[in-house]
Amino acid sequence: MSVNLLVPILFTGVSLSAIYILVALGFTLVFGIMRVVNFAHGEFAMMGGFALLFLLDRLALPYWVALPLAAVLVGTVSLLPERLVFRRLYAQELPSMIAALGLSVALAEGAVILFEVHERALPSAFSGLIHIGGFTFPEDRLVVVAIALAALGGFWLFTRIGLALRTVAQDREIAEAQGIDTRATYRITFFLATMLAALGGALFAQIYALSPYMGSVPLMKAFIIVIIGGLGSVPGAALGGVLLGMSESFLNTFYGASVAQFASFGAIILLLVLRPWGLLGRPEG
Amino acid sequence: MASRVLLGLLGVVLLAWPLFVNEPFLAHIGTLVLLYCIGAASLHLILRTGHLSLGHAAFLGLGGYTSALLTTRLGWPFVPAFLASGLVPAAVALIVGPILLRLRGVYFVLITFTLGEVVRLIFNDWQSLTGGADGIFRIPPPHPLLVDKRAYYYFALAMATVCVGIVARILASQTGRYVDAIRESDRLAQSSGVPVLRFKVMVFSIACGLVGLQGSLLAHFITFVAPGAYSFNESLNLLVMNVIGGMGGLTGPLIGAAFLTALPEFLRGWVELQRLLYGVVLIVVMLFVPGGLMEVGKRTLALLRPGARRVA
Numbered sequence: 058m059s060v061n062l063l064v065p066i067l068f069t070g071v072s073l074s075a076i077y078i079l080v081a082l083g084f085t086l087v088f089g090i091m092r093v094v095n096f097a098h099g100e101f102a103m104m105g106g107f108a109l110l111f112l113l114d115r116l117a118l119p120y121w122v123a124l125p126l127a128a129v130l131v132g133t134v135s136l137l138p139e140r141l142v143f144r145r146l147y148a149q150e151l152p153s154m155i156a157a158l159g160l161s162v163a164l165a166e167g168a169v170i171l172f173e174v175h176e177r178a179l180p181s182a183f184s185g186l187i188h189i190g191g192f193t194f195p196e197d198r199l200v201v202v203a204i205a206l207a208a209l210g211g212f213w214l215f216t217r218i219g220l221a222l223r224t225v226a227q228d229r230e231i232a233e234a235q236g237i238d239t240r241a242t243y244r245i246t247f248f249l250a251t252m253l254a255a256l257g258g259a260l261f262a263q264i265y266a267l268s269p270y271m272g273s274v275p276l277m278k279a280f281i282i283v284i285i286g287g288l289g290s291v292p293g294a295a296l297g298g299v300l301l302g303m304s305e306s307f308l309n310t311f312y313g314a315s316v317a318q319f320a321s322f323g324a325i326i327l328l329l330v331l332r333p334w335g336l337l338g339r340p341e342g
Numbered sequence: 343m344a345s346r347v348l349l350g351l352l353g354v355v356l357l358a359w360p361l362f363v364n365e366p367f368l369a370h371i372g373t374l375v376l377l378y379c380i381g382a383a384s385l386h387l388i389l390r391t392g393h394l395s396l397g398h399a400a401f402l403g404l405g406g407y408t409s410a411l412l413t414t415r416l417g418w419p420f421v422p423a424f425l426a427s428g429l430v431p432a433a434v435a436l437i438v439g440p441i442l443l444r445l446r447g448v449y450f451v452l453i454t455f456t457l458g459e460v461v462r463l464i465f466n467d468w469q470s471l472t473g474g475a476d477g478i479f480r481i482p483p484p485h486p487l488l489v490d491k492r493a494y495y496y497f498a499l500a501m502a503t504v505c506v507g508i509v510a511r512i513l514a515s516q517t518g519r520y521v522d523a524i525r526e527s528d529r530l531a532q533s534s535g536v537p538v539l540r541f542k543v544m545v546f547s548i549a550c551g552l553v554g555l556q557g558s559l560l561a562h563f564i565t566f567v568a569p570g571a572y573s574f575n576e577s578l579n580l581l582v583m584n585v586i587g588g589m590g591g592l593t594g595p596l597i598g599a600a601f602l603t604a605l606p607e608f609l610r611g612w613v614e615l616q617r618l619l620y621g622v623v624l625i626v627v628m629l630f631v632p633g634g635l636m637e638v639g640k641r642t643l644a645l646l647r648p649g650a651r652r653v654a
Contacts, residue, residue: 094448142625150448151394152628155585158578159624166617273574277459284452315467322460326453330441333449 064192066306072198074302075205076264079257080275081282081294082212083250089289090246091147096157097138098279099272100164101251102258104131106179106267107172109259113180124204127259132252139247147243148229161272168269176268179259201260208256209295212249284325287338296337356499360492369491375603376495376502377560382583382595383509384552389589390513391542392525393443393450397458398553398580401431403465403572405554406561410478411471413562420484420562427558432551439543458577465569477568484562494563501559505552510592512548521545553580582620586627588634597635 080102087095108127112118118126138160146153183196233239254275261275282301286293301321308317334340356376360369385398405427412423442453465472472478488494512518520541523531532538561567579602587598602620609616631637 088448094451142629145629151451152632154394154448154451155581156625156628158582159621159628161621162578163618163621163625166614166621170614170618280452280455288448315463318463319460322456322463325456326460329445329449329453329456333445 062310066310067303068192068194068198069310070303070306072202072205072264072302073305074299075202075209076257076260077278077282077302078295078298079205079208079253079260081279081286081298082209082291083253083257084276084279085283085286085289085291085294086246086250088283089291091143091153091243092150093143093147093153093157094150095250096154096276097161097164098250098254099258099274099276100161100168101131101135101254101272102261102275103165103168103267103269103272104134105255105258106262106271107168108255109262110177110179110267124256124259128252128256131255132248135251136244136248139244143247144240144243161276165269165272172269174269176266176271179263179267181263197263201264204256205260208253212253281321281325283335284328285335287335290335290338293335293337297335360495366491369495371604371607373491373495373498373563374607375600376498377556377563378580378583378599378603379502379596380505380556380559381553381580382587382599383506383592384549384556385580386584386589386592386595387509387512387521387545387549387552389584390518390521390525391443391545392528393446393542393546394581395454396451396574396577396581397454397456397461398550399572399574399576400458400461401435401550401553402557402560402576402580403461403567403569404431404434404550405557406567406572407465407472407478407557408554409558410481410561410567413482414478414480420482424484424555424558428551428555431554431557432547435547435550436543439546440539443539443542443546455574455577458572458574462569462573465572472569475569477566477571479566481561481565481567483565488562498559498563501555505555506592506596508548508552512545513592517541517545582624584634586623586634588636590633590636594634594636601635 080098083101084095084098087093087098105127108130109123112123112127112130113120116123142156142160143153146156181197183200185196187194187196187199229239232242258272258275262271265271265274278301282294282297284297285300286295286297304320305317308320328335359372363369381398381402385395388395388398408430409420409423409427412418412426413420418426438457442450442457445453465477466475468474483489483494484497488497513521520531520536523534523536524538524541528538583598583602584595585598586601587596588594606613606616627634631641633640
C-alpha cells in the first residue's frame, strides 16, 4: 500500500477515533459509576449539536467560545433528568435502562417538535485546506482532532484528581462512611459524561449532519467501543475508540460502509460471547 | 371464579367487536391489537426467564420475510409458508440461543440489541433476496375470503387465542415453574437439578417461533414487508408493551399490546406529541409504578374497596 493512500486513511481514522472516544467516555463513566446503561447518551450528543448551532447562528458567538459553551450548557441541562429520573434508579440496571430508553425517545421527539425533522448543516468555521509535506488535510477535521485531544487531555487530568469517583464506583456505602458525598459525585459524573457527549455530538454534527434523530449513530458507536474495551473501563473506551475508528477508516476505504458495519458487529458479538467484560474490563464476581 | 367470568366477558367482547362497531378501520385496529398480543406474550415468556431482549423484532422480521418470500417467490400456499415462518425463527433461536443465553443482565440486552441490528442490516443489504430497503410487495392474503377486514379479524382472533394459549399453558406447566425458579435464582435452580440452559434455550426458541408466526400473519395482513418495520423501535415497542402493561403476569403484555397498538392509531393527528408522550409515560411507569397498568388497576381496586388494606 502506498504512503499516498495510507496517510489520508490514518488521518480519517484518527479523527473518527477522537470523536468516538469523546462520546464513549461519558457512556462508560455513567455505567462504571452509576450502573446505568444510558440509552439517552446519543440524544445528549444531538443536543450538543443543536446548542452549537444556536450559539453560532443566533448569538453569533465566535467558534472557540460557542463550542465549550454548548457542551457546558448541555451538561447543565442534563442535571434535570439526572435529578428527576436517574437519581431514583441508580444501581438498578434494568429499570434505569428502560427509563433511559424512555428519555431517549422523549428527547429525540422533543427535538423534532422544536427544530423539525430535516437534516441541516452546521455553519463551517473552517473550510480551508492545509498542506503538510505533500499531503492535504481539510482544516475542519484538523480542528476536530485538536479539540478532541485537548478535551481528552483535560479529562485525563481530571480523573487523576477525581479518585472519589472510583471509590464511589467500588463501594457506595463505604465511600459514604468515609465522608464522600455520593450524590454530588453522581451529579458531577453525569455532568461530565453528558458534557463530553455534547462535545462529541457537536463535532460529529459538524462533519456529518445535524438532525433530531442523529443520536442513534453516536450511541451505536459508543456501544461498540464500550463492549470492545469493557463496560465501565475508561482506558478500555480509549482503546476501543482507536480500534473502531481505525478499522472503520480502513474497511470503509477498501470494502465499503456495510462491510465495515458488519465487521464491527461481528467483532462485538464475538467479544460478548468470549469475553463479555471486554478487552480491558474486569469480570464481575 | 371471578376471573372465569371476566375471561368469558372478554371473549364475548372480542367476538362481537367487528359486528358492533361495523367499521373497517376499527376491525383493522382490532386485528393489529390481536396480532401484537402474540408478540408481546411471546416476549413475556423470555422476560419471565429473567432475560430482557431488545432484539425480538429480528425474529418478527424473520417470520415475516420467510412467509413473504415463500408465497411470492416460490408460490407456496399459505399454510406451509405460515408453519415455516414459525420454524425458521425458532431454528435460528435454537442455534444462537445457547450462545446468547449464557450472558446475563446488561450483557444479554446489549447482544440482543446488536443481533437485532445485524438482522435488520441483512434485510436491508441482501437486495437480491429481500428487495433491499423497499422490501417485498403484494403479499397475497392467506385465503381469498380473508381480503375482507372483518374476516381477517376473526382469523387473527383464532390465531392469537391459540398462540397466547400456548404461552399461558407453558407458564402454568412444570416448565413454567422451572422458568420462575430460573429467574429467581439460576444457580439455585441449577443445583436443584434443573437443566437451566436447556430450559432457557427451549423457552427462547418457542418464543421466537411464536413471534415469527405473528410476523407472517402481519405480513399477509398489511401485504408488504420492509426492513424499516423490524428496526430497534419495533423491538422497543414489544418491550414497552410488557413494561407498561406489567411484567408480573401474562395479562400485562396483553393489556400493553392493546394500549400501545390502538392508541397511536387513534392519535394519528398528533404523531409527534404521541411519540413524546410514549417516552414520558415509559419514564413515569418506571419511576412510580414499576408493575405497570396491572399495578395501577390493583391499586385503584384497593382504594375503591372500603376497609380493604392498601396495596403497597
